[in-house]
Amino acid sequence: MMMNELKKYESAVVKKIVLGAKIKKRLYDIGFTEGVKITVAGFAPAGDPMRIKIRDFYLALRLSETEKIEVEKQ
Amino acid sequence: MNQNIALIGNPNSGKTSLFNLLTGTYQKVGNWSGVTVEKKEGFYRRDRRIKITDLPGLYSLDAYSKDEKAVTDYLKNSSPDVIINVVDGTNLERSLNLTALLSDLKIPVVIALNMADELKKNGIKPDLRRLTNAFGMPVVSISALKGENIDNLMRVASEHKTKPLYKNWSAMSPAERFKKLSVIAGEVSEKKLTRSEGITQKLDSVITHRIWGIPLFIAVMAAVYFISLKLGGFFSGVIETLFDNFSELVKSGFTERGIPEWFTMLITGAVIKGIGTVISFLPQILVLFLMLTLLEESGYMARVAFILDRFFRTFGLGGKSCIPMVLSCGCTVTGLMSTRTIENRSEREMTIFLSPFMPCGAKMAVFGWFSYKFFGGSALIAVSMYFLGIIVAAVFGKLLKKTKDFSEGEECFLLEMPTFRLPSLKNVFYVLLLKIKEFSVKAGTVIFAVSVLLWLLMNFGLNGYTSGRAEQSFLFYIGSVLKYLFVPLGFGNWEAAVAVLSGFMAKEAVIETLEVISADAGSLFNNAFSVYAFMSFVLLSPPCVASIVQAKKELKSGKKLFKMIVFQTFAAYITAFIINTLGLILNSDFNLIFIVFSVIIITIAIIFCLKKIFKGGCGSCADCSAGGGKCRKSRKHNTIT
Numbered sequence: 001m002m003m004n005e006l007k008k009y010e011s012a013v014v015k016k017i018v019l020g021a022k023i024k025k026r027l028y029d030i031g032f033t034e035g036v037k038i039t040v041a042g043f044a045p046a047g048d049p050m051r052i053k054i055r056d057f058y059l060a061l062r063l064s065e066t067e068k069i070e071v072e073k074q
Numbered sequence: 075m076n077q078n079i080a081l082i083g084n085p086n087s088g089k090t091s092l093f094n095l096l097t098g099t100y101q102k103v104g105n106w107s108g109v110t111v112e113k114k115e116g117f118y119r120r121d122r123r124i125k126i127t128d129l130p131g132l133y134s135l136d137a138y139s140k141d142e143k144a145v146t147d148y149l150k151n152s153s154p155d156v157i158i159n160v161v162d163g164t165n166l167e168r169s170l171n172l173t174a175l176l177s178d179l180k181i182p183v184v185i186a187l188n189m190a191d192e193l194k195k196n197g198i199k200p201d202l203r204r205l206t207n208a209f210g211m212p213v214v215s216i217s218a219l220k221g222e223n224i225d226n227l228m229r230v231a232s233e234h235k236t237k238p239l240y241k242n243w244s245a246m247s248p249a250e251r252f253k254k255l256s257v258i259a260g261e262v263s264e265k266k267l268t269r270s271e272g273i274t275q276k277l278d279s280v281i282t283h284r285i286w287g288i289p290l291f292i293a294v295m296a297a298v299y300f301i302s303l304k305l306g307g308f309f310s311g312v313i314e315t316l317f318d319n320f321s322e323l324v325k326s327g328f329t330e331r332g333i334p335e336w337f338t339m340l341i342t343g344a345v346i347k348g349i350g351t352v353i354s355f356l357p358q359i360l361v362l363f364l365m366l367t368l369l370e371e372s373g374y375m376a377r378v379a380f381i382l383d384r385f386f387r388t389f390g391l392g393g394k395s396c397i398p399m400v401l402s403c404g405c406t407v408t409g410l411m412s413t414r415t416i417e418n419r420s421e422r423e424m425t426i427f428l429s430p431f432m433p434c435g436a437k438m439a440v441f442g443w444f445s446y447k448f449f450g451g452s453a454l455i456a457v458s459m460y461f462l463g464i465i466v467a468a469v470f471g472k473l474l475k476k477t478k479d480f481s482e483g484e485e486c487f488l489l490e491m492p493t494f495r496l497p498s499l500k501n502v503f504y505v506l507l508l509k510i511k512e513f514s515v516k517a518g519t520v521i522f523a524v525s526v527l528l529w530l531l532m533n534f535g536l537n538g539y540t541s542g543r544a545e546q547s548f549l550f551y552i553g554s555v556l557k558y559l560f561v562p563l564g565f566g567n568w569e570a571a572v573a574v575l576s577g578f579m580a581k582e583a584v585i586e587t588l589e590v591i592s593a594d595a596g597s598l599f600n601n602a603f604s605v606y607a608f609m610s611f612v613l614l615s616p617p618c619v620a621s622i623v624q625a626k627k628e629l630k631s632g633k634k635l636f637k638m639i640v641f642q643t644f645a646a647y648i649t650a651f652i653i654n655t656l657g658l659i660l661n662s663d664f665n666l667i668f669i670v671f672s673v674i675i676i677t678i679a680i681i682f683c684l685k686k687i688f689k690g691g692c693g694s695c696a697d698c699s700a701g702g703g704k705c706r707k708s709r710k711h712n713t714i715t
Contacts, residue, residue: 027488028248028249029171030133030490031167031168031252035253036252042279043284044380045282045283045284045287045384047284049380049384049487049489051282051380051491055168055252056166056167056266057491058278058490058491059490059491060376060380060487060488060489062383
């Protein structure tokens with residue numbers, strides 16, 4: 001499934017990032033890599049961006065990215 | 075021996091806090107990513123031979139945004155003897171990625187494991203030896219917030235000469251590297267930060283609430299303004315009285331000693347009055363900065379960016395533009411500087427164009443004065459300026475986005491949300507001290523010069539000293555030419571025209587001018603609407619010289635700067651014109667012909683502008699030129715209708 005389909009408090013493992021090289025590199029740099037576990041912590045008022053917990057910190061990501069990230073729900 | 079030590083680490087890991095402690099200076103800090111946007115140099119306060127360089131935060135050694143480029147350029151051009159890698163101990167796994175990449179550089183590195191106080195509170199005792207063994211770097215546990223173990227860190231750093239273990243981390247795939255780093259991080263500290271995280275989670279569930287998040291933000295900002303005006307306004311009154319009394323004292327003293335009248339008038343009427351008026355704003359500005367600093371230090375800024383991102387995107391900006399805009403409510407110069415963390419060029423430049431619409435501390439003082447003079451001291455009128463700024467930024471932002479210069483598509487949005495922290499009293503105190511200093515300098519230089527210049531222009535004309543007959547002065551001539559520009563805005567008189575002009579030196583000067591040259595400010599305006607039109611013109615017209623210089627620095631192009639000034643003048647003029655025209659329509663004694671005339675002019679102006687702006691389409695994809703201006707990709711690009 002895609003990351004944007006996750007609901008609040010659901011956890012998943014990142015499988016595949018289908019994004020441009022530059023954005024991908026940026027995600028990698030902060031530890032958003034294939035195989036990392038993420039948990040949805042919440043959504044902004046408009047339902048976008050999404051707030052996730054990853055490697056002990058919190059990160060906000062937009063729908064335009066999360067809909068292109070394949071995850072496996074846990 | 076002279077030594078070069080560089081501070082490198084992730085954003086918001088505490089580099090600048092450490093730098094301030096080491097050098098005994100004060101550089102701005104805050105609890106969000108990207109406070110430091112350019113390198114800062116200083117000397118260790120215990121040993122002036124050691125030079126310390128504070129650099130913007132980054133996650134890897136590749137540069138994406140302008141501030142990160144400052145770091146990679148630094149590493150390329152000046153080789154530091156030792157790097158102090160500031161590592162956020164509460165965020166070890168992510169932070170170690172940069173540590174690993176630094177170890178490939180073959181420069182001696184010392185790890186400063188920061189946030190020792192936070193770890194202690196959560197009952198975590200990191201195993202420093204394991205960390206040392208993993209990278210071949212000495213590790214010193216510090217707390218930059220509390221100032222713990224700082225000199226010990228410097229002792230270790232200044233004696234350290236061995237290169238780190240070379241493992242060629244950069245050759246590994248990121249997934250592989252992080253897997254290894256995760257193991258190391260797990261060995262260093264097994265326990266997690268449950269306590270601090272719990273507090274942050276609870277606060278976040280309120281602050282970023284799907285329904286209450288935005289109303290809460292609006293309420294917070296309105297409260298910041300309201301309190302600054304009311305509380306600061308009280309102290310302002312006291313200061314004003316003091317200066318008035320002082321002025322009287324000087325006047326009588328001078329007259330007794332037979333000092334020429336014109337000189338007495340210069341000192342009391344211009345210098346003391348001008349500087350006094352401006353100094354009386356200081357309390358308001360201090361209260362404003364106190365509250366904005368509390369917001370910055372707590373970690374609220376990143377939340378603002380998070381909740382407003384979607385809305386900002388509807389007019390071509392992003393969540394990261396929120397921070398410059400909120401900071402601009404304090405001072406446009408700081409706001410403009412913080413745009414450097416925005417990676418996307420068009421988004422960054424748009425933020426530079428729009429941030430000056432926010433009411434900065436100086437403008438707030440102007441509005442406070444106007445509310446007091448014309449609206450019975452109602453703080454609501456002043457607070458409404460803040461909302462007007464947002465509305466105008468939204469409307470004109472949307473128009474700007476349609477132009478060719480700003481149609482570049484969006485890029486990745488990554489926003490780290492830091493743990494909430496209690497603001498450090500010391501930092502708040504420093505900010506206030508810095509503001510007092512800045513303000514005094516301003517009052518002593520720019521404001522002083524404006525006062526004297528205005529007075530001279532007002533009291534001298536072609537025939538020399540005018541002895542109080544303003545109609546013969548140079549200032550009158552200048553204002554009389556300019557005033558015609560402002561007739562459609564409702565303040566077409568030479569005094570108001572000169573006041574607007576002086577606002578470009580410093581916005582506070584607007585009031586100073588009105589106080590100095592006009593005995594009765596009320597007679598300058600037709601009605602309440604034209605007062606409001608004047609206020610909105612002050613709010614939206616190009617900012618003070620200091621901000622324009624900063625904007626030039628950020629835009630790096632005179633042409634773009636010129637565009638910005640034209641754009642802001644245009645926005646200010648249109649808005650003030652609409653407000654004044656509304657007043658004419660609503661007022662009972664309206665002049666029908668004038669209104670019809672105005673409506674025609676507005677319509678023509680708007681149509682003309684829209685045509686100019688919409689010409690060329692969004693240009694972000696081939697569909698535009700091919701489809702005759704009809705864009706099918708409505709989600710990703712701007713729809714042209």
